Amino acid sequence: NAGVTQTPKFQVLKTGQSMTLQCAQDMNHNSMYWYRQDPGMGLRLIYYSASEGTTDKGEVPNGYNVSRLNKREFSLRLESAAPSQTSVYFCASTLGRGSLYNEQFFGPGTRLTVL
Amino acid sequence: TQLLEQSPQFLSIQEGENLTVYCNSSSVFSSLQWYRQEPGEGPVLLVTVVTGGEVKKLKRLTFQFGDARKDSSLHITAAQTGDTGLYLCAGGNPGAGSYQLTFGKGTKLSVIP
Numbered sequence: 001n002a003g004v005t006q007t008p009k010f011q012v013l014k015t016g017q018s019m020t021l022q023c024a025q026d027m028n029h030n031s032m033y034w035y036r037q038d039p040g041m042g043l044r045l046i047y048y049s050a051s052e053g054t055t056d057k058g059e060v061p062n063g064y065n066v067s068r069l070n071k072r073e074f075s076l077r078l079e080s081a082a083p084s085q086t087s088v089y090f091c092a093s094t095l096g097r098g099s100l101y102n103e104q105f106f107g108p109g110t111r112l113t114v115l
Numbered sequence: 116t117q118l119l120e121q122s123p124q125f126l127s128i129q130e131g132e133n134l135t136v137y138c139n140s141s142s143v144f145s146s147l148q149w150y151r152q153e154p155g156e157g158p159v160l161l162v163t164v165v166t167g168g169e170v171k172k173l174k175r176l177t178f179q180f181g182d183a184r185k186d187s188s189l190h191i192t193a194a195q196t197g198d199t200g201l202y203l204c205a206g207g208n209p210g211a212g213s214y215q216l217t218f219g220k221g222t223k224l225s226v227i228p
Binding site for chain 1 (some may be wrong): 146148150155156157158159160163165203205207214215216218219220221
């Protein structure tokens, strides 16, 4: 099992460009999450999908959109990138419904720089 | 809004020393998890504690959940360079179909040989 995979691993954008970060999990998990991690700020939730077909905003959703394409895949889109979106982005998944403790499994991250 | 405060924020120790990292909240959590994140990688789950007063051991790491389920600690005995990383605590309340975790900001541990 690959667990949670993310592409790309690194990306440099210019202000105003758009891009989509891809995430896939092969653990048959119901819930998936997108976080950003910035120095001194910890992990902040951008969007999550409790189950296939549903998405909800997290703590810092502005400037982002998401798509739960199917049970395996959850993508994050930046429509018009801004320097404030320079960060490391992590996708995570958890069993969700049926899970007692919501233990999350993380991907390796995407390091995004917006110039 | 539930918050988890971790202390210290940074810790630099010599190999062989002992250390304790704390995770505190004013809120009750039904479970608390500890993750370790190595540079350039995603967080990896170390342990989940669910019962007030619970103690779990993972080799040289000892995790404790407070009696009131509002705080937790991680104690490392005889630290090794391989323990270097960012330690994150996360609290969960899987009610109402939320399945979200509240993360602390982390303790960055450096173990010097």
